[in-house]
Amino acid sequence: MIIAIDGPAASGKGTLGKRLADHFGFAHLDTGLLYRAVARVLLDRDVALTDRDAAARVAQELDVTHLDDERLRGAQMGEAASVISAYQPVRDALLAFQRQFAGQPPGAVLDGRDIGTVVCPHADVKLFITASAEERARRRHRELLSRGETTDYEIILNDIRRRDERDMTRSNAPLKAADDALTLDTTHLDADQAFQAALELVTRKQT
Numbered sequence: 628m629i630i631a632i633d634g635p636a637a638s639g640k641g642t643l644g645k646r647l648a649d650h651f652g653f654a655h656l657d658t659g660l661l662y663r664a665v666a667r668v669l670l671d672r673d674v675a676l677t678d679r680d681a682a683a684r685v686a687q688e689l690d691v692t693h694l695d696d697e698r699l700r701g702a703q704m705g706e707a708a709s710v711i712s713a714y715q716p717v718r719d720a721l722l723a724f725q726r727q728f729a730g731q732p733p734g735a736v737l738d739g740r741d742i743g744t745v746v747c748p749h750a751d752v753k754l755f756i757t758a759s760a761e762e763r764a765r766r767r768h769r770e771l772l773s774r775g776e777t778t779d780y781e782i783i784l785n786d787i788r789r790r791d792e793r794d795m796t797r798s799n800a801p802l803k804a805a806d807d808a809l810t811l812d813t814t815h816l817d818a819d820q821a822f823q824a825a826l827e828l829v830t831r832k833q834t
């Protein structure tokens with residue numbers, strides 16, 4: 628069984644994905660980490676993010692066993708990932724791994740921007756998780772502060788808006804809900820309430 632979760636930055640996709648995976652005993656992949664990992668290698672090597680060929684090469688050679696580096700979760704990496712993820716050769720290079728991951732028994736939960744539309748168009752359940760930009764910025768602000776990053780709420784809000792705009796308007800695999808996705812607005816739901824609502828949607832879809 629495959630559960631595909633898409634949505635804009637900091638909407639809670641990863642949190643939900645992990646909880647759903649734990650609940651069902653499935654594997655979970657936060658696909659944003661793949662793009663963040665490509666960006667990290669480029670930044671570490673001082674390669675310009677505009678160098679599409681270099682980005683594609685890094686994606687082709689990416690070591691997917693090292694996605695637990697805390698640095699990947701920082702604000703700079705999210706922004707850089709959003710730039711290089713617009714390049715089709717980068718996306719192509721990461722596709723096979725994501726599909727292979729999705730195919731593992733007894734099931735998998737993948738979250739990202741194009742899971743229901745491109746990576747797993749035949750997923751059993753597709754969720755599109757949203758929340759207002761202001762609420763998402765509040766969540767990310769809290770998260771970054773707790774991780775020791777000095778950040779300003781207004782800067783985060785602007786970053787989120789810019790990243791959403793870039794992700795939604797790019798020509799390759801833009802962020803959008805699949806036609807058969809179930810949308811869940813979590814603006815007024817805490818993490819537990821969002822999980823319960825998502826679980827209900829998944830269960831209803833299964834029966």
Ligand SMILES: Nc1ncnc2c1ncn2[C@@H]1O[C@H](COP(=O)(O)OP(=O)(O)OP(=O)(O)O)[C@@H](O)[C@H]1O
Nearest residue numbers: 636637638639640641642659766770816817818821
């Ligand atoms: N419903 C919720 N209410 C409040 N906080 C939440 C909720 N869901 C997630 N969070 C918190 O918001 C932050 C962002 O959540 P998460 O990382 O799951 O979002 P995401 O959509 O996966 O983000 P990204 O697209 O950047 O990877 C985390 O600190 C998480 O603990």
Ligand SMILES: Nc1ccn([C@@H]2O[C@H](COP(=O)(O)O)[C@@H](O)[C@H]2O)c(=O)n1
Nearest residue numbers: 658659660662708709712739740741794
């Ligand atoms: N399936 C995906 C997942 C992510 N991206 C891009 O990576 C950026 C970082 O993702 P996070 O989920 O970790 O915030 C994101 O802004 C997208 O540009 C993607 O294109 N496809």
